[in-house]
Each structure stands twice: as C-alpha cells, then as structure tokens.
Amino acid sequence: MCRLLGYISTRNDITLRDAVGSAQLDEFKEISRIHNDGWGTSQISTTHRDAQVNDGGAPSPAAFENIYRTTEPAYLDHNFESLASTPARSSIFHLRLASSNLPLIPENQQPFTADGISFAHNGDISSEDGVNLVHNPDITVSPYEIAQTGGKSDSAIYFAHILHFRNAGFALDKAVEHAIATLREQYANSSYNCLVQTQNQFIAVNATGHDRLADRIAEVYDAYGQREKAADYRVIRYKQIDGGVVVASSGFEQKEDEGWEELPVNHILVADVATGAFEVRALN
Template identity: 30%
Template sequence: MLAHVSPTPVTTQSVLGDASCHEWQRLGRLHTDGWGTAWLDGGEVRRYRDARRGLDNPDLTDALGDTPSRARLTHLRLATEGFATRVQNTHPFRVGDIALAHNGSVVPFAPLRAKVTDAELERVGGETDTAVVFALILRQVDVGVPLFDAVTSTVSQLREEFPTSALNLLVLSPDELIAVHANQGAPIPLELFEESGLGDDLPVDHVDHYYQLSWRRSEDGAIAVTSSGLTGDGWNRMRPETAVRIDLSTLHVERRELREVAAAHVA
C-alpha cells in the first residue's frame, strides 16, 4: 500500500522521488494479483482498479506519475488464498466517497463473513475479508459515527476476536486519510513468498517486517505512507497497534492507540 497527502495537487512520484516510485511499482513482481488507486478529484474520491499485475502496467505508471492530486492511495494486491483474482476483489474498495485498501487477512473467514448481511456485502462488492471489514466500518458510518471512530473501533473489535488478523488499512475520504497499523501476532505469509520463486529478489523487509507501515513528511508538508518494500532516508515506522488520521485541509495528524479504543469499548 502507498498513499500521499499534500497541501497542493501533486503526483505520488513527486512526493516519493523517481527512484522510490519505480521501486514501489516493482513490488508488483510479488504482488501480482491486480492493482488499484483512489484519489481526491476536487471534492470527490475517484477510483480505478485493474485485475492485471501492476509491475509493467502503464496505467499504474501514469497514476503514480501523471495525475496530480492532494491525496491518493494505491494498492498492489497479493490475494489471500481462496479469493479470486478479479476486479471486484481488487483494492481499493469504494462506497460513495470512502475508499479503503487493506494489507493483511482476517481468518478464519466464516465467522467474519457471518457478521454482515448479503446486502451489506453486495453494497461493497467483492467477496473477500477486506470487503467484510469495510462493510462493518460502513455500518457504523451509516448511523452517524465519524469515520475515524468507525475505523478504529471496528479494527479494535476484530483484533480482539481474531487475534492473528493483520489489519493494515488505508482509508480515504474527501476530508481525511486514515492509516491503521494493526497486526501484532499475525503470521507472515512466507509460503506465498517461496511460491513466488523470487528468491533473493524478494522486496526489502518482506521477511522480517512484511506488515510494517512507515511514514515520511517532506519539507513542503506533504506526507507519504507506505507498507514495507521501500528503502531510503526519512522513513519513520508507525507504532504497532496504532492509527492516524490526517486532516486533508490542514494536514494535522491525530494519533490513536487501538488498545485505548478497545478499553473504551469494553467500558
């Protein structure tokens, strides 16, 4: 996953630099199961998805380098076993002006799926664990819960019920970018890495820090957020089991401990 926010419309490439942007797209040599992007266009969130790999996809190159926006998130998919590689399952999911991308999985799937109705899942589209997580978040938003509260409370509850889940999320609305880093105890999918045949060409940090999220702020105030896979100076690792909300109008960053959210929910 990758995202940027900026005080003025810019490309992701201009925020990361050419080399890092190219390095990120090369993650598509492992994350081969489609790609997608969502971005702020005026006051609307737009989205594009493609079930083909992003590694050598010119549309992905253009999305990163040719279309300025004050906020954009982009996702390369490594499909969870059992979920088909098709556009409907490709991230980011979007309902209205909220888009969501996910790195990780929630297992076992059956009890997770049982938490939402067929209608809720059809609204999101797709059939994956990510689609269910998004449907649960939207259930709270629909009754007036602020998006950041809905995201953090949903993740906190799922982490309690599914302790080996990996729930790294990027959520974009016209008002905010939310990043969630929640995966302590989640197993790294080493078997998928081995099956890839990449050997020593695996992306950086994928064995030791696969579910890591990092952020970097530029001198002009722009902020980038990325999963593992990028090298270079200036990256700061997000603390485990935390979430941040970046206000798109001010670029103010609000941080939240998910354990505190869980404790408040119990109280």
C-alpha cells in the same frame, strides 16, 4: 497480502512520484512482479473547472475522484505510470497478492469505495486453522452491507464493518477502530493494516496480530530471490512532507534519515486533508 502506498498534500496537488521520489516509486512498481494479482488506485484531485456551477446536472464539485482497478499487475499496465503521474491532493495505491485462494476477479480488486470512502487493506483475515472470514456466517454486518462494498473478499467484509459503524453515527476514525475491535473478537491474530480516505480525512492503521512472516509469503518472496524485502513485511511507515504526509507498507527503501518513521503496532494515523495536520495515537 498486499502493498499499500498513499499520501495527502494540501499545498497543491502532487503526483505519487513527487510524494515518494522516482527511485522509490520505481521500487514500488517493481515489487508488483511479486504482488502481481492486480492493482488499483483511488485519487482525489482539484477540479480544472469552476466549482459549484449549476451547469444542468449536479453543481460542479471542487474536487473530482478517480477510481481505477485491474487484475493486470502494475508493472505490465501502462495506466500505472499515467496515474502515478496524475496530480492529486489525496491518493491510495494498492498492489494485490491474493490470499486464502480468493478469486482474482475485478470485484475483489482494491481500493474499494462506497459512500465517499475509499479503503485498501493489507492482510488476510482467517481463523487459526486457516478458514477465511468469507466462510463465517456469524458476523456483525449484513449481506446488504457487504454488497455495498462491491467486493466478495475478507477485505470487503472488513470495509463493510467500517461502513456499518460509520452508518451508526461514529466518526470515520472511530468507525475504523470499532471495525478492528469487532473483527478481533474472532480473528485476534489477523492483520488489519489499511489506508482509508475521504475528501476530508486520510487514515492509516498498523494493526497486525503478530510480527512473524507467514510461510506462504516467505515462499513467494523466496521464489523471486527477494526474501530480504519481506523481512519487515508487516511494517507501516509514514513521512511528513510539505503540507501533508505519505504512508507506505514496506517493499521499497524508507530511510529514517530521510524522514521515515515507523507507525507503531496498534496505532492509527489520522490526517486532516484541509490542513495537512495529522496525529498518531493508540487504537482504542
């Protein structure tokens, strides 16, 4: 189970600190003492060079992408401050708390990225008796499709389902919806909260199967004396900013009077990276 934070900004590239505020970012970083199984980010930024120049290789792009993932927790990694201070037009940040005894290896760190799509998941996809998705041979996607993600976790298999439906011709937001619907046929009560980004779209989903706090999560937060921060553990909120939107799971202060709104359960937020316009609608 993890913490998610992401944003888009169409007016100009901004930093994560710009997007959420210094106090909130410091809280987000601090919670990595609990979510201490590594962290990662995927950022899309405006290039500093002339775009579409034939300079000997591929034509220079209008935007460049950074992918960073590590098994070191964010609060101990000096690269966190550097990347949180890197201006971007679109970013996803992910703090990991490994679930279901899945290994702490670089391949399982998020965001995953494939085919120009970045993906970060907050949830554990397991059966009612606790058997994780990774042990299920009866799934829609092939081993090759899972390998495309670079990961070996339930989150990687979730992402593989999105890629499967995207490759079948569905628009990205519809591919996300189809992936959730397919996985829910066997894992109805699992959490599918996620952030997805490309150079054209930014997507956030609140798709929890229930709102109760898992005993394991409660025990972890209790051990750090921060049980109150887990009260709304499965909540996703969003806030409109100038020329864009910021989306986050809980774990740092998100006041309603400062513009934060709750993304309802079983809803998807789809934003246009070019215009900053976004819609919130129920999942199909």
